[in-house]
Amino acid sequence: MLKDLSGIIDIQYFEDDNGGVTVMTSGGKLLVSGVNINELSAEKSAEDDCYRVIWGSDSGNSVDITDSFQGGSLKALIDLRDNEIPQFMDTINDLAVSLATEVNNVHSTGYTANGVTGINFFRDIPTTGDYAAIIAISDEVDTSTDYIATTSSADSTTANDIALAIADLGSSSITIDGQSTTYTDYTASIEAQIGSLSQNAQELSEYHQNLLATVEAQRDSVSGVSIDEEMTNLIKFQTAYQAAARLLNTADALFTTLMEAFQ
Incomplete structure (x- = not known):
């Protein structure tokens, strides 16, 4: 959900020691803090009949944050x-x-x-x-x-x-x-001009898609788990354990034989 939201507007979020998540806009407006939420709504402007994005706090304050977005699909639509x-x-x-x-x-x-x-x-x-x-x-x-x-x-x-x-x-x-x-x-x-804007938008979209794929790959390399890799390691460790067990059994048999020889 956070990934989807970050594609719409630019957000910042972090998780505390208790597992609670805090989400805010890049402009610093708090959206979620644990179980508390501040809603975003769309209101039509009386000046030009265009909709504006309104941030509403739990205390009842309302702020127009339309011009504060720096990225995301909503920012692109507003600019357009x-x-x-x-x-x-x-x-x-x-x-x-x-x-x-x-x-x-x-x-x-x-x-x-x-x-x-x-x-x-x-x-x-x-x-x-x-x-x-x-x-x-x-x-x-x-x-x-x-x-x-x-x-x-x-x-x-x-x-x-x-x-x-x-x-x-x-x-x-x-x-x-x-x-x-x-x-x-x-x-x-x-x-x-229209063709140039369209081409630039397409190239920029492809660039960010490639950048996203690179970042996700780096993230997965650090925090992701490969089932195939883990299964390979499990088999390797199991084989090593079996070999060690056989070695211990052999050593035990030799030790027993030596003890019997000196009795």
Whole structure:
């Protein structure tokens, strides 16, 4: 159980002379001391609706210890939730806002099939929030595809220079969050970052698995018992005992013979 717990959070524990076990977090919060326990619970934060880890003492005190963890699977999940995912969400939101803005800038200058201009392809862009989660085409385009602008000429509704200009945005130079790039390169960099994080996590996991196996092998070499080895030693000692017994019997017989010879 302690091994399983140490895989979830970083803990310290020791056993006293009476066999009682004391367990505490690496931050010094007591979890178990003999028959006394202090519980950990999850409570939703009013600030961001994210759950926090709360340590409660037997005296009724409660302390948020979410940020005190230094290792374990729970620490990894908290880091992912509070650091990695928000960074990628910001990156994707910047991409969505830039894409919608650039497309609207081009689309609104063109003429639709029904001769209307000034129509945005995407809905209005909010100044805050997760735009990537709510990005959508404008009400006009959603109502009818006749509101899709394809030409810059009011007299030629069959031309497609606006459509081509929008298509060219994928490789055009743009600025996202102060970075000069293209949409193709920007999305590729996001994929590369995710791939790098995934690979690093896999390599780190393998490293710690190997380290754990090494430590457990060292522990077993000191405290572990090999049944095969003990059986081999038992047979060896039994054989030695039998040989010693035969030697004593022989010596006793010789001693008896000598005593009889002098009588």
